[in-house]
Amino acid sequence: MPKTDIVAKTGNEAIAEAMRQINPDVVAAYPITPATEIVQIFASYVADGLVDTEFVPVESEHSAMSACIGASAAGGRTMTGTSSQGLALMAEMLYIASGLRLPIVLADVNRSLSSPINIHCDHSDTMMVRDSGWIQIFSENAQEAYDNMIQAVKIAETAGLPTIVTTDGFIISHGMERVEIFEDKDVKDFVGKKKLGNYLLNPEKPITLGALDLQDYYFEHRRQLAEAMVESKAVILDAAKSFKEKFGRSYGLFESYKLDDADRAIVVMGSTAGTAKVVADDLRAKGIKAGVLKLRVFRPFPKKEMAEALKNIKAVAVMDRSDTISGNEGPLALEIKAALFDSNIKKDIPDHIYGLGGREIRVEDIGSVYKDLGEMIEGKGKPKVTYLGVRE
Amino acid sequence: MANVKELSKQKELFTGGHRACAGCGAVIVARQVLAVAGPDTVVVSATGCLEVVSTIFPYTAWNVSFLHSAFENAAATISGVEALYKSWVRQGKYKKKMNFIAFGGDGGTYDIGLQSLSGAMERGHNILYVCYNNEAYMNTGVQRSGATPKGADTTTAPVGKVKKGKEQYRKNLTEIMVAHGIPYVAQSVVGNWRDLTSKVEKALSIEGPKFINVFQPCRLGWSYKPELTCDLGRMAVDACIWPLYEVVNGSYKINYKPKEKKAVGDWLGLQGRFRHLAKPENKHIIDEIQAGVDKSWEDLLKKESAIFPPETVDKRGGGIPPQVS
Amino acid sequence: MGEKKQKPGWKELPEGDVIEGGGTAREFKTGDWRSERPIHIPEKCIHCLTCWIYCPDSSVITKDGKFVAFDYNYCKGCGICAHECPVKGKAIKMIPEKEAKKNEKVCQKQI
Numbered sequence: 001m002p003k004t005d006i007v008a009k010t011g012n013e014a015i016a017e018a019m020r021q022i023n024p025d026v027v028a029a030y031p032i033t034p035a036t037e038i039v040q041i042f043a044s045y046v047a048d049g050l051v052d053t054e055f056v057p058v059e060s061e062h063s064a065m066s067a068c069i070g071a072s073a074a075g076g077r078t079m080t081g082t083s084s085q086g087l088a089l090m091a092e093m094l095y096i097a098s099g100l101r102l103p104i105v106l107a108d109v110n111r112s113l114s115s116p117i118n119i120h121c122d123h124s125d126t127m128m129v130r131d132s133g134w135i136q137i138f139s140e141n142a143q144e145a146y147d148n149m150i151q152a153v154k155i156a157e158t159a160g161l162p163t164i165v166t167t168d169g170f171i172i173s174h175g176m177e178r179v180e181i182f183e184d185k186d187v188k189d190f191v192g193k194k195k196l197g198n199y200l201l202n203p204e205k206p207i208t209l210g211a212l213d214l215q216d217y218y219f220e221h222r223r224q225l226a227e228a229m230v231e232s233k234a235v236i237l238d239a240a241k242s243f244k245e246k247f248g249r250s251y252g253l254f255e256s257y258k259l260d261d262a263d264r265a266i267v268v269m270g271s272t273a274g275t276a277k278v279v280a281d282d283l284r285a286k287g288i289k290a291g292v293l294k295l296r297v298f299r300p301f302p303k304k305e306m307a308e309a310l311k312n313i314k315a316v317a318v319m320d321r322s323d324t325i326s327g328n329e330g331p332l333a334l335e336i337k338a339a340l341f342d343s344n345i346k347k348d349i350p351d352h353i354y355g356l357g358g359r360e361i362r363v364e365d366i367g368s369v370y371k372d373l374g375e376m377i378e379g380k381g382k383p384k385v386t387y388l389g390v391r392e
Numbered sequence: 393m394a395n396v397k398e399l400s401k402q403k404e405l406f407t408g409g410h411r412a413c414a415g416c417g418a419v420i421v422a423r424q425v426l427a428v429a430g431p432d433t434v435v436v437s438a439t440g441c442l443e444v445v446s447t448i449f450p451y452t453a454w455n456v457s458f459l460h461s462a463f464e465n466a467a468a469t470i471s472g473v474e475a476l477y478k479s480w481v482r483q484g485k486y487k488k489k490m491n492f493i494a495f496g497g498d499g500g501t502y503d504i505g506l507q508s509l510s511g512a513m514e515r516g517h518n519i520l521y522v523c524y525n526n527e528a529y530m531n532t533g534v535q536r537s538g539a540t541p542k543g544a545d546t547t548t549a550p551v552g553k554v555k556k557g558k559e560q561y562r563k564n565l566t567e568i569m570v571a572h573g574i575p576y577v578a579q580s581v582v583g584n585w586r587d588l589t590s591k592v593e594k595a596l597s598i599e600g601p602k603f604i605n606v607f608q609p610c611r612l613g614w615s616y617k618p619e620l621t622c623d624l625g626r627m628a629v630d631a632c633i634w635p636l637y638e639v640v641n642g643s644y645k646i647n648y649k650p651k652e653k654k655a656v657g658d659w660l661g662l663q664g665r666f667r668h669l670a671k672p673e674n675k676h677i678i679d680e681i682q683a684g685v686d687k688s689w690e691d692l693l694k695k696e697s698a699i700f701p702p703e704t705v706d707k708r709g710g711g712i713p714p715q716v717s
Numbered sequence: 718m719g720e721k722k723q724k725p726g727w728k729e730l731p732e733g734d735v736i737e738g739g740g741t742a743r744e745f746k747t748g749d750w751r752s753e754r755p756i757h758i759p760e761k762c763i764h765c766l767t768c769w770i771y772c773p774d775s776s777v778i779t780k781d782g783k784f785v786a787f788d789y790n791y792c793k794g795c796g797i798c799a800h801e802c803p804v805k806g807k808a809i810k811m812i813p814e815k816e817a818k819k820n821e822k823v824c825q826k827q828i
Contacts, residue, residue: 052483056471057515070459073459074434093465100734101734203488206454206458206739209733210447211448211449212460221734400782410745410774411747414774453742619797620800
């Protein structure tokens with residue numbers, strides 16, 4: 001096992017550290033709370049000559065992604081970071097990046113979308129771009145953020161799809177944790193060199209990227225993109241396998257926490273999974289068979305695997321840290337229900353919208369979700385979509 | 393200075409087979425710029441006529457590497473390409489000298505593209521931005537832009553019973569670029585190939601951000617017979633509607649001062665977009681246009697003499713002769 | 718116009734919105750757009766190449782710095798070349814396309 005160091009780092013610091021070790025060719029970024037620090041810390045690495053990266057301090061997030069597209073299309077390994085309104089502003093360019101099949105890696109520190117303006121955590125920003133063709137990997141804590149950033153480079157470049165690695169705003173981004181980091185050479189060895197296919201800085205082989213498709217070609221190009229997303233699932237698992245072989249930690253499409261014999265489970269993403277695991281442990285100590293399914297890979301959505309993992313659990317609840325404002329529940333619940341339906345598994349699944357705008361989610365709140373699940377098992381019916389933690 | 397015979401012997405870097413209108417000035421700009429820039433060039437274009445006509449999948453008229461990402465961000469996109477180049481050169485991974493050229497129409501440059509252009513110029517990337525200025529959003533059907541001149545008929549500032557076309561004077565983007573303090577800013581025109589090619593050559597020899605604003609008559613949007621594209625460009629220069637000038641490190645040099653400044657009327661009269669101005673009740677608009685042109689020209693002369701008092705003018709080398717028509 | 722070929726399916730196309738290679742527009746012949754065409758009058762031509770540098774459609778073929786022919790595969794008949802020709806009496810004339818097809822002396826160049 002390669003040498004590691006145990007350090008105290010916040011999520012943002014851990015991500016910046018991973019980026020330093022990856023040493024991308026270009027980082028183009030714009031500040032926004034709570035992601036700013038990633039870029040600031042990285043800028044200090046540039047100022048100290050610790051990286052070869054060309055840092056482009058652009059004048060907006062839209063330009064950040066535009067410059068990343070330019071750099072990646074030119075042949076470079078490119079990374080950036082943002083949150084919330086920044087991600088929203090670059091949304092147009094996110095779709096373009098995936099359509100151009102550029103393996104850009106973006107660290108999104110999950111923060112709510114305006115209005116009202118709020119700088120705290122919820123998942124509405126990455127949910128806004130769930131159809132953008134980007135792989136989305138959710139991190140529970142700073143360690144996962146660090147590990148995910150390293151794997152993301154390999155995943156993006158192999159799948160030919162840009163990749164978002166998330167952390168929960170302030171909760172993880174600014175929370176100090178014990179993080180195990182690897183040596184620079186081992187990280188560089190893992191990510192390897194970027195393989196060059198078509199790239200702009202190759203005048204002997206000119207290419208045109210971003211051509212206009214009329215009705216006769218657009219559909220075929222989009223079909224390719226859909227297929228690439230489906231195939232990226234195997235790429236993600238492959239990267240996780242290589243990661244485990246080299247560094248010893250296991251990752252998958254999701255984490256099944258005490259799920260095998262569970263009769264009740266909560267499906268959740270991000271830092272709340274950590275709290276849910278604590279609650280599940282408490283319940284287990286009381287003899288209640290509680291489990292947690294922590295979804296790590298939201299895009300591509302692991303339909304079959306999720307259905308398989310949940311099919312034998314008597315009562316399942318979903319916790320959504322964003323809303324679709326559709327009259328039809330949160331985005332995670334909708335995707336899970338579709339997945340189960342397609343596998344002919346019928347379950348009543350209550351959805352809990354929680355934590356919007358950084359609203360605290362406490363052990364008691366998650367406890368109440370499990371309690372409701374218990375009542376469902378006893379045949380007392382299912383709660384409607386609840387907004388967990390809002391003042392009525 | 394570029395020699396046309398030498399240029400003609402090189403590989404054609406912008407081929408035929410594109411879907412531009414017959415007599416389009418934008419593709420003339422692209423051809424002339426690329427002829428000077430050569431094959432070691434990466435081009436980024438904003439969405440617009442030039443990009444659309446030249447890259448309809450699977451056909452591309454570009455014989456150099458070309459990237460189009462979106463409408464408002466040609467400057468930001470090429471900043472990324474140039475940043476990667478700098479990174480690779482610094483890492484010892486790349487040696488060849490490359491040109492980085494962004495093209496944008498007036499729509500994608502004056503208006504929606506202004507932010508990213510400003511940012512790129514301020515950051516000092518080693519790029520050349522060429523604006524092909526046809527004074528409206530042509531590709532989407534001749535809507536007004538910040539570059540549309542007063543009195544012009546466009547589909548979003550049309551001539552009707554109450555309104556007589558665009559009411560505002562056009563924005564002076566060239567001066568906005570000068571205010572960014574970049575090493576080279578110039579105005580050129582379709583119809584004076586020597587002016588455009590020598591300015592591109594000069595720009596590409598300078599390190600840092602460069603901006604060339606090329607006046608580009610559009611036969612469809614301006615409504616005239618296609619063979620007059622170059623004529624209309626030159627006439628605008630002769631009437632001081634579009635002066636040919638350079639600002640090199642903040643110093644102004646007007647490349648061509650017409651011996652006899654022509655009145656704007658003849659130039660306006662050749663274009664359908666100004667047809668309504670022929671009516672007697674609209675004569676005051678022509679006067680306003682003339683007044684605007686006169687003031688801009690006087691201001692430009694003042695700026696030139698402020699930095700270069702008349703007695704030093706002859707001591708400057710170079711100068712670009714006007715096209716003999 | 719060429720024979721109708723089946724367009725490639727999504728599995729055959731290169732991945733992503735990329736056109737590999739330069740100048741593939743040459744396969745799209747815009748020559749059929751025109752309603753008149755330029756013809757060259759060689760005895761008047763001074764080979765200044767003004768027509769070459771102003772042609773929007775790269776449709777003036779030159780060799781060793783001299784005019785050779787018009788490329789009627791792409792020429793849209795805009796008339797800029799004839800208009801810009803600086804020679805007194807012009808070395809380029811525009812004639813209606815219909816006439817061109819009848820006139821044997823018209824310069825034809827196929828690529």
